[in-house]
Amino acid sequence: MPTSPGATRRPYLIAVLALLASLFAVVQPAGPAAAAVDGMTVDMSTYGGTPTYRASGFIYGLGQNGSTPAASLQSQIKATELRAGGSQIGCPAGGYVNGSDTARWNAEKAYYARAKTTGAHLEMILAGLWGADGVCTVPRWPGDGGNWSEYTAFVSQVIADVKAAGMTGSDVRWDLWNEPNIFFWGASQAQYLEMVRRGTLQIRAALPGAVIEGPSCACNPADAWFTTYLDYVKANGVVPDILSWHALPGDPAVDAANARSALAARGMSVAGLDVNEYGAYGAEQQPGPSAWYIARLERGNADGARANWGMVGATPSLYDTMGWLVTANANQPMGQWWVYERYAEQTGQRTKITPGGNAAHDGIVFQDAAIHKSIGIYGATPSAATGQVGVTYTNIPSWLQKSSTIHVRVERMPSTNAYVAAPTVVSEGRVAFTGDTLTVNLDWTNNLDAYAVILTA
Structure with a gap:
């Protein structure tokens, strides 16, 4: 029996909606059912200092x-x-x-x-x-x-x-x-x-x-x-x-x-x-x-x-x-x-970040207005709590926004004593937000892993 055009498109639409739902789950603030174990805050209105790569x-x-x-x-x-x-x-x-x-x-x-x-x-x-x-x-x-x-x-x-x-x-x-x-x-x-x-x-x-x-x-x-x-x-x-x-x-x-x-x-x-x-x-x-x-x-x-x-x-x-x-x-x-x-x-200007509780989670963030990009790298101590860790970006500049949306890419650098061809892409896509504030929730199940959050316009 032939299928209707609507029936043909339905599985595709369901898949797209599921993908969007999973993306929003990553970047929206944690709700009561998924309380964060820690959090960091990035104030994008406070910055200064060019990269030195001094830790490398x-x-x-x-x-x-x-x-x-x-x-x-x-x-x-x-x-x-x-x-x-x-x-x-x-x-x-x-x-x-x-x-x-x-x-x-x-x-x-x-x-x-x-x-x-x-x-x-x-x-x-x-x-x-x-x-x-x-x-x-x-x-x-x-x-x-x-x-x-x-x-x-x-x-x-x-x-x-x-x-x-x-x-x-x-x-x-x-x-x-x-x-x-x-x-x-x-x-x-x-x-x-x-x-x-x-x-x-x-x-x-x-x-x-x-x-x-x-x-x-x-x-x-x-x-x-x-x-x-x-x-x-x-x-x-x-x-x-x-x-x-x-x-x-x-x-x-x-x-x-x-x-x-x-x-x-x-x-x-x-x-x-x-x-x-x-x-x-x-x-x-x-x-x-x-x-x-x-x-x-x-x-x-x-x-x-x-x-x-x-x-x-x-x-x-x-x-x-x-x-x-x-x-x-x-x-x-x-x-x-x-x-x-x-x-x-990382290029541009070093951006203010408030670490997590007892500095168990911390990161280094740069923003570059010239290329409309921000790269944040986040790590933890070996004894840090595992679970959801929220990274809240505040005062997001206009050059990173398009109609109150921003492109978010979350990567995980896995802990393994073996060859890693590239970081694992956890999620990627455009995300809507309001009030110049966005929370990216990292599902940090292994505190020996690291994460990168890349924002682009």
């Missing part, structure tokens, strides 16, 4: 010759910082203190060459060049027994090497030691501080424009070890250009505020802050926590470099995975790489 750095993560992973994987995320010192090369007797520093210096030069080609700066860890990397044997520490001649000769050698390699510009930061408050330093804090004084004065005498960073401790600016460091460098005229520490785990926004308070209390100033290792191995290096760390670094106006534990893959290596952004050996993007890729796509 990592420690080691490239091959020793700097050729892998592919440079495109690094340039697409606009990595701003590479941090390395030749660690673990030549163990158990590697590094200057063991009379075996050539291979480590060659790796340092390779990282610098890669940094230059991809627009990043290099942070040079002198501890690694010395041989203190947590793996190799360290027979002596700088200043042991009050003898500083070996350390002075070591710094002179590094200065000569950087001059010969053309590495004397501001695109190289001198990191005098890595995590000197734990086992990477085998002497007293007083001996470490004397090393800082001597090394800083020697470097600045030879290279007045050198950028020195420190203390790069496994601590935070509220710790007694850190404040002792600040008091010493001020009293001895060796304040670093960049103040640094690690968050493993930690909250860069809180730590940055504490650092600035500590500096202000002492009448000190620095050119910048750098959380030059962040994200503890495991859950914190998945998409959700990665996006959260980006948001907190941006909120604290601090640079950042992902930690690298060299503990992944069939043959674990410090010289692979870009800080666990790509798969081991195969070097393919994982979910967290896509977080940084979307971060790298």
